[in-house]
Amino acid sequence: MSFSHVLVILLISIGIVFLPSIGLFKMFIKAGAPGWKAFIPFYNTWVMLEIARKKKHWFFWQFIPIAGWFISLAILVEFVKTFGKFKLYQHALTVVAAPLYFIKIGYSKTDKFIGPDAAKKHKKSSVREWIDAAVFAVVAATLIRTFIFEAYVIPTPSMEKTLLVNDFLFVSKTAYGPRIPNTPLAMPFVHHTMPITGTKSYVEWIKLPYVRWFESPVKRNDVVVFNFPVGDTVINRDEYQSAITYYDKVRELGREQVLRNSDEFPLVVRPVDKRENFIKRCVAIPGDTVEIRDAVVFVNGQQGDIPPYGEMEYYVETNGQQLDPEVMKEEYNVDRDKGELYRDGSTNRYLMTLTFDAKDRMMKSGIFKKIEQAQLRPMQVFPYDNIHHWTVDNFGPVIVPSRGMTLSITPENYSIYERVIRVYENNDLQMKDGQIFINGQPASSYTFKMNYYWMMGDNRHNSADSRFWGFVPEDHVVGKASLIWFSWEKGPRWKRLFRKIK
Secondary structure, eight states: OOHHHHHHHHHHHHHHHHTTHHHHHHHHHHTTSOGGGGGSTTHHHHHHHHHHTOOTHHHHHTTSTTHHHHHHHHHHHHHHHTTTOOSHHHHHHHHHHHHHHHHHHHHOSSOOOOHHHHHHHOOOOHHHHHHHHHHHHHHHHHHHHHHTEEEEEOOSGGGTTTSOTTEEEEEESSSSOOBOOSOOOBOTTOOSBOTTTOOBSBOOSSOOOOOBTTOOOOOTTOEEEEEOTTOSEEEOSTTSTTTSOHHHHHHHHOHHHHHHOTTTSOEEEOOGGGSOEEEEEEEEOTTOEEEEETTEEEETTEEOOOOTTOEEEEEEEESSOOOOHHHHHHHHOOOGGGTOEEEOSSSSEEEEEEEHHHHHHHHHHSSEEEEEEOOOOOOOOTTOSSSOOOOSSSEEEEEOOOTTOEEEOOTTTHHHHHHIIIIITTOOEEEETTEEEETTEEOSEEEOSSOEEEEEOSBTTSOOSHHHHOOEEGGGEEEEEEEEEEEBSSSBOGGGTTEEOO
C-alpha cells in the first residue's frame, strides 16, 4: 500500500471528526467544556467520550483502518444523545450530515445539554431495539463482505471440472489485501443493479481512487475472482451484459451504429468495483511471457502447470465397443446429460469433454483406439487486429505488463497494449501515420503504472477469458477463491462440501 493510499484513508478519518467542529464548538460550550477543543481532530472525540461518560477504549478503536470510521461516527451518535437526540432520524442526520446538523444543535437556543445521566434514563421502544440491531447486523455484514470474505456462486461451466455450476464459494478478500470500494455509497448486499426496479444500486457522489490495504500479489495458478475488465460499458439487456459485450457489438456493427440505436442497445457505464464478477485461473503473473501452443500453455518458455481438473474437447475412437453413459460418468467423469458425450456420426467415434487425467487413463485402458484434440471453429480473439492471426489454441507470445516495466510500443504491438495504456491507466493514446503519441507527445515506449494478470478458465475450450479480452489489471482483482462451502445439482453434492479449491 502506497503512501498516497494511506494519506487518502487518513484524510477521510480526519474529515469525519473535524468537519463537525463548528457545531461542536458551541455544543462543547453548552456541555461546560472549552470550545477550542472541538477543533483538534481526535482529541475532540476524547472530550466527547468524557462528556458522555463512555468507555475510553472507543477512542483507540478509531485508528483501525476503515473500521475506525464507523467507531468515530458511533462516538458522534453517543455524544448527540446528551443533547436529547434519541430518534432514529436524528442519529441518521448525525451520521450523514453531522457538520450541518451539529451547527443547528450548537447554535439553537432550544437545543439544551441534558447530560449523560438523563441520556441513560432514556429507554428505547422494542421496535427501535430491533431497528438498531438490524442496522448493526447490516453494517457488520457489509464490513465482512467488503474487507474479509464474500460468498460467490459459479454461474457458468468455464472452470469445470475444478468448479461446477452452482458451487457456492468463499472468496477471501484478505488473500491479496482488502480493496477499498470505488463507490462506497451503495445498497448493501446488492452488486450493481437493484432487484425488481432494475436501477443502479449505487451512487457516484463519492468516488475513491484504487486503494488496497496490506497488498499481496496474485500467485501463478491461483483461482481468482475479479471484475470483468471489458465490463466498463455494458448493453443493459439480459441477453447481452457480459455474454455479448458492448465491444463485441462494436466490432460487429461499428461504434456509431451501436450508439445510434439506444433503444436496441441501452448502455450503462459502470465503475471498476461494480462490474460483473468473473472467476478464472491466473496462468501468468506480471512480467511473465505467456504463449499457447496446440492448447498447451507455456510461461516464460516452460510448459505451465496443468490444472488438476482442467478439461478440453477430444475426438475419441473406440475399438468397436459401445459406451455405457453410466460407466463413462463413473469412471471418467464424462456426463452425457451436460453435453460432454456425443456420438460423432459413426458407431465408434465420439466427441467428449475430458479432464487431462481422464484422457491419460483412457489411453492406458486399451478400450480406446485413438484420442485426438478437437479443433475449434475459427473465431476472433484478442487483440482483434489484422496483424496477429492467433487462435484459442495457438496464441502469443505476449508479455504481461508489471508495475514499473517499460516496453517499446510499436505499430506491431500497439493493439495489444492499447486498452491498457488508454483505459486502465488513463492516458490519451493515438497512432498517426505509424507514429505513436501518448498524451500528445511522440512516444516509442511506455512505463506501466499497475500490475496485470493473464487469466484462463480450466475448461479450455469453453471459457471466455484473457484470450478474448486481454489483461486483468490489479485494481480489478476481488479476491482468491478458497473454499466450496455448498454445492447443488438436483440436490446437495455432499462430496463437494468444504472442499479446498486447488
